[in-house]
Amino acid sequence: MLQTLPMLHQNKSWMPRLAFAPQNTAPRGDTLVVVFLRGAADVLNMVVPHGEDAYYQLRPSLGIARPDDSKKKKEERAVDLDGFFGLHPNMQPLLDAWQSEQLAIIHACGAPDESRSHFKAMELMERGVDDERGPASGWIGRHLATLNTGNTSPLRAVGMGTRPQKSLTGSVPVSALRSIADFHLGGDQRALQQMRMALSTVYQNDVMGQDTLSIMDTLQTLDPLTYAASRDAKYPDTEFGLALKQTAMLIKAQVGLEVSAIDLGGWDTHFAQGSSTGLMPNLMKDLAEGLAAFHADMFDHQNQLTTVTMSEFGRRASENGSLGTDHGHGSMMMVLGGNVDGGKVHGQWPGMEEGQLIGPGDLAVTTDYRDVLSEILTKRLNNPATDEIFPEYQPVMPNVLR
Amino acid sequence: MTLSRRDFLKLSALVTASAALSSCAPVYRKLAGDLPAVPWTALSANDFLALNRLTFGPRVDERARFVDIGLKAWIEEQLDFESINDLACEIQLSPFKSLKLDANELEGISNQLFDGYDRDTIPNELRQSTLIRQLYSKRQLYEIMVEFWSDHFNIYIEKGNGFYLKTVDDREVIRKHALGSFRDLVWASAHSPAMMIYLDNQANEKSHPNENYARELMELHTLGVDGGYSQKDVMELARCLTGWNVKEHFWLGDFVFKEDLHDTGVKNVLGLTIQPSGIQEAEQVIEMLAVHPSTAKFISTKLARRFIADEPPQELIEKAAQTFLDTKGDIKSVLRVILLDGLALAQPKYKRPANYVLSSLRMLNAETDAVAINEHLLRMGQSYFNWPTPDGYPDRSESWQGNLMPRWQFAFELIRNEIKDTKHNLKNLLDVSSTGILQDDVDALTSLLLGAPLERIGRDRLIDSVRAAGATEEETLQIVAGGLIASPAFQWR
Numbered sequence: 001m002l003q004t005l006p007m008l009h010q011n012k013s014w015m016p017r018l019a020f021a022p023q024n025t026a027p028r029g030d031t032l033v034v035v036f037l038r039g040a041a042d043v044l045n046m047v048v049p050h051g052e053d054a055y056y057q058l059r060p061s062l063g064i065a066r067p068d069d070s071k072k073k074k075e076e077r078a079v080d081l082d083g084f085f086g087l088h089p090n091m092q093p094l095l096d097a098w099q100s101e102q103l104a105i106i107h108a109c110g111a112p113d114e115s116r117s118h119f120k121a122m123e124l125m126e127r128g129v130d131d132e133r134g135p136a137s138g139w140i141g142r143h144l145a146t147l148n149t150g151n152t153s154p155l156r157a158v159g160m161g162t163r164p165q166k167s168l169t170g171s172v173p174v175s176a177l178r179s180i181a182d183f184h185l186g187g188d189q190r191a192l193q194q195m196r197m198a199l200s201t202v203y204q205n206d207v208m209g210q211d212t213l214s215i216m217d218t219l220q221t222l223d224p225l226t227y228a229a230s231r232d233a234k235y236p237d238t239e240f241g242l243a244l245k246q247t248a249m250l251i252k253a254q255v256g257l258e259v260s261a262i263d264l265g266g267w268d269t270h271f272a273q274g275s276s277t278g279l280m281p282n283l284m285k286d287l288a289e290g291l292a293a294f295h296a297d298m299f300d301h302q303n304q305l306t307t308v309t310m311s312e313f314g315r316r317a318s319e320n321g322s323l324g325t326d327h328g329h330g331s332m333m334m335v336l337g338g339n340v341d342g343g344k345v346h347g348q349w350p351g352m353e354e355g356q357l358i359g360p361g362d363l364a365v366t367t368d369y370r371d372v373l374s375e376i377l378t379k380r381l382n383n384p385a386t387d388e389i390f391p392e393y394q395p396v397m398p399n400v401l402r
Numbered sequence: 403m404t405l406s407r408r409d410f411l412k413l414s415a416l417v418t419a420s421a422a423l424s425s426c427a428p429v430y431r432k433l434a435g436d437l438p439a440v441p442w443t444a445l446s447a448n449d450f451l452a453l454n455r456l457t458f459g460p461r462v463d464e465r466a467r468f469v470d471i472g473l474k475a476w477i478e479e480q481l482d483f484e485s486i487n488d489l490a491c492e493i494q495l496s497p498f499k500s501l502k503l504d505a506n507e508l509e510g511i512s513n514q515l516f517d518g519y520d521r522d523t524i525p526n527e528l529r530q531s532t533l534i535r536q537l538y539s540k541r542q543l544y545e546i547m548v549e550f551w552s553d554h555f556n557i558y559i560e561k562g563n564g565f566y567l568k569t570v571d572d573r574e575v576i577r578k579h580a581l582g583s584f585r586d587l588v589w590a591s592a593h594s595p596a597m598m599i600y601l602d603n604q605a606n607e608k609s610h611p612n613e614n615y616a617r618e619l620m621e622l623h624t625l626g627v628d629g630g631y632s633q634k635d636v637m638e639l640a641r642c643l644t645g646w647n648v649k650e651h652f653w654l655g656d657f658v659f660k661e662d663l664h665d666t667g668v669k670n671v672l673g674l675t676i677q678p679s680g681i682q683e684a685e686q687v688i689e690m691l692a693v694h695p696s697t698a699k700f701i702s703t704k705l706a707r708r709f710i711a712d713e714p715p716q717e718l719i720e721k722a723a724q725t726f727l728d729t730k731g732d733i734k735s736v737l738r739v740i741l742l743d744g745l746a747l748a749q750p751k752y753k754r755p756a757n758y759v760l761s762s763l764r765m766l767n768a769e770t771d772a773v774a775i776n777e778h779l780l781r782m783g784q785s786y787f788n789w790p791t792p793d794g795y796p797d798r799s800e801s802w803q804g805n806l807m808p809r810w811q812f813a814f815e816l817i818r819n820e821i822k823d824t825k826h827n828l829k830n831l832l833d834v835s836s837t838g839i840l841q842d843d844v845d846a847l848t849s850l851l852l853g854a855p856l857e858r859i860g861r862d863r864l865i866d867s868v869r870a871a872g873a874t875e876e877e878t879l880q881i882v883a884g885g886l887i888a889s890p891a892f893q894w895r
Contacts, residue, residue, distance in 0.1 A: 133602040136790030198868040198885030
């Protein structure tokens with residue numbers, strides 16, 4: 001068929017070569033899952049510094065009670081991690097991963113930008129740059145562009161959502177999937193069969209076409225509704241849970257997934273954010289239950305999987321007059337996976353006393369987010385080109401991986 | 403066909419009266435003389451290829467006109483784009499008010515005061531209008547050159563205030579000079595606030611020079627990476643460019659030269675000593691770069707890559723570069739050489755996503771408001787003005803061959819009329835030439851889309867495979883048409 005088409009008579013000298021020659025060639029490493037908490041998550045109520053008196057002075061209503069505070073009900077108290085930090089009670093699903101040392105927390109972590117603007121901070125963080133100058137592509141995009149893993153799958157990098165996250169922007173094609181069904185053809189069973197036949201006829205001599213058809217066939221059989229997770233993992237019935245579940249499905253289907261970017265929004269809690277229950281605790285529940293289910297479901301793949309969470313900045317140390325928190329600075333990252341130096345809160349704690357907070361009263365940043373990402377990129381994804389991924393930045397390895 | 407002023411007003415009213423553009427489009431396009439009710443003209447393989455390079459995919463009337471007057475006259479007609487009546491397309495653009503506004507006004511309409519900025523409306527209008535022009539303008543070669551220069555002087559619309567400044571750049575830089583003089587084009591681009599912001603020249607100050615724009619001006623806009631400049635030249639040109647900036651208050655968004663940020667020392671760029679003269683220092687360099695032999699070669703190579711082959715023949719590049727130098731960068735003269743000498747040497751080029759989508763819409767004579775089309779382009783990786791790095795959307799075939807699925811989805815959604823506010827009618831399209839026999843209809847469609855019918859064996863295998871999946875005769879024609887648009891052959895132009 002191919003040979004009969006008028007435009008395709010020519011010899012094959014024009015057939016594709018690699019789009020560009022990345023300087024590093026290496027076998028692919030872990031699958032990386034990047035969870036972005038959009039809106040600036042209030043990390044001080046997620047990983048609570050219960051050993052810090054100032055925390056309770058600054059947050060008389062919103063503060064999460066100490067683990068041993070007998071005046072409060074157990075479900076209102078922080079779950080102790082190391083005697084100084086504790087998890088919000090709704091983050092408790094992550095305790096298993098913590099105890100099996102596969103969850104590391106890097107507190108007071110973030111970016112140098114002090115604009116406290118969501119738009120600007122998110123953009124800079126996704127581009128991996130210090131200020132508006134510098135490359136406009138995303139850090140994951142540059143990771144893909146600087147590492148040739150020999151993987152040409154259209155699902156090498158996937159942004160869960162209607163469009164790829166800015167961090168994925170770059171010269172390597174990425175796919176945006178609201179759901180696995182986005183890699184299906186539309187139409188009823190009959191129409192589908194007809195389209196499939198037409199495609200396999202016109203692509204019968206084309207390797208890339210055949211590969212795409214076979215990924216399409218694989219995905220066509222996957223249905224998140226009937227998917228049976230391993231170890232009875234229960235993903236929350238939310239958009240976030242669905243994105244994690246589908247990431248797990250893609251990894252297990254072995255369709256070439258190297259990076260999955262997932263967003264969880266709604267963290268901009270200026271008003272009535274809730275202490276142990278309410279708006280923000282519900283988000284934490286979604287986050288923790290989702291990550292815990294993913295961790296359990298992917299148990300047999302833990303050695304080839306790293307998950308990282310990030311947010312554009314943290315929130316003010318003190319609560320505001322409407323029982324919420326305003327834009328702050330220092331944030332927190334979590335790294336989850338089989339090669340993580342887990343069960344520890346990493347990073348230097350800057351303290352919350354007057355003189356220790358910065359600007360209008362915000363947690364300082366003692367670990368740059370790029371340090372954490374650089375360590376993951378070099379140690380787990382086999383990409384040493386951090387100078388191109390984070391230009392003009394010299395990472396210091398925070399040793400969150402083993 | 404020319405229209406009187408009265409006709410024009412009548413047509414404008416017709417458009418304004420209807421919110422859904424696509425539904426009434428055929429009426430006024432018919433009035434504007436666009437739809438010949440004749441069978442499409444058979445084309446030789448060479449003519450089909452040439453038309454695929456000279457348009458975003460030939461329409462039925464363009465095939466007829468091309469065969470009528472021949473390649474040379476077609477090119478001349480297209481180069482003289484201002485004398486092509488494009489009223490029908492212009493009327494379709496009338497809802498996009500932002501296209502005509504200046505920077506200050508654009509800032510005004512996007513500023514929502516307490517709710518920050520609306521960063522979507524203006525870019526969306528620019529994208530939508532770009533697609534409508536590419537689809538419906540009769541000035542196809544001009545639109546191709548607009549696309550070419552938009553890549554060459556790429557601006558990522560999402561960065562900073564680019565979201566509204568790009569509209570000004572599109573109108574005052576790219577469209578104004580797309581078929582004019584290269585010197586005027588690069589001059590306008592250098593004074594374009596959108597470019598200043600995108601390549602950080604607003605941060606280029608005497609005390610902290612920023613080399614970004616200075617480097618790209620030489621590497622990407624004029625000389626090319628091997629064009630014979632050094633890191634020292636970049637730094638010296640950056641010094642010349644200190645103070646080239648954008649107004650932040652009154653007449654905000656306009657170009658301004660800020661004397662106080664300018665480095666007043668003597669500079670030396672490419673061997674030329676530049677005495678302190680404020681804004682004229684960099685302007686002097688731009689004049690030199692615009693007509694530099696390296697620039698002539700670099701621009702000729704890129705043009706030949708767009709129209710002729712990924713690796714264009716050396717002799718063609720040299721001849722075009724010589725013409726560039728002889729005419730001091732007259733774009734039409736250079737294009738004439740590339741097209742008249744080059745098209746006979748053309749090698750297959752993989753369609754970039756927009757070209758793929760546009761060619762199927764144009765060849766099927768589909769009607770669309772281009773909104774949902776842009777969503778498809780986003781998934782294919784070429785929603786306009788969305789390329790972050792300054793090199794523009796890649797032009798080599800290999801860069802686009804990795805992602806077939808969104809193209810297949812588009813092909814079948816289009817052919818099944820499932821794309822929002824986008825319609826085509828296969829039956830009407832085939833009506834004028836149909837014998838009512840499926841095989842003949844498939845042959846006709848294949849000639850339309852691929853330039854010639856398939857060999858009988860291939861055609862029958864395709865028809866049989868779809869029928870074997872239980873398709874009726876009518877469904878078969880539709881699915882085969884989708885298969886042809888999704889096929890490897892249709893990915894190439």
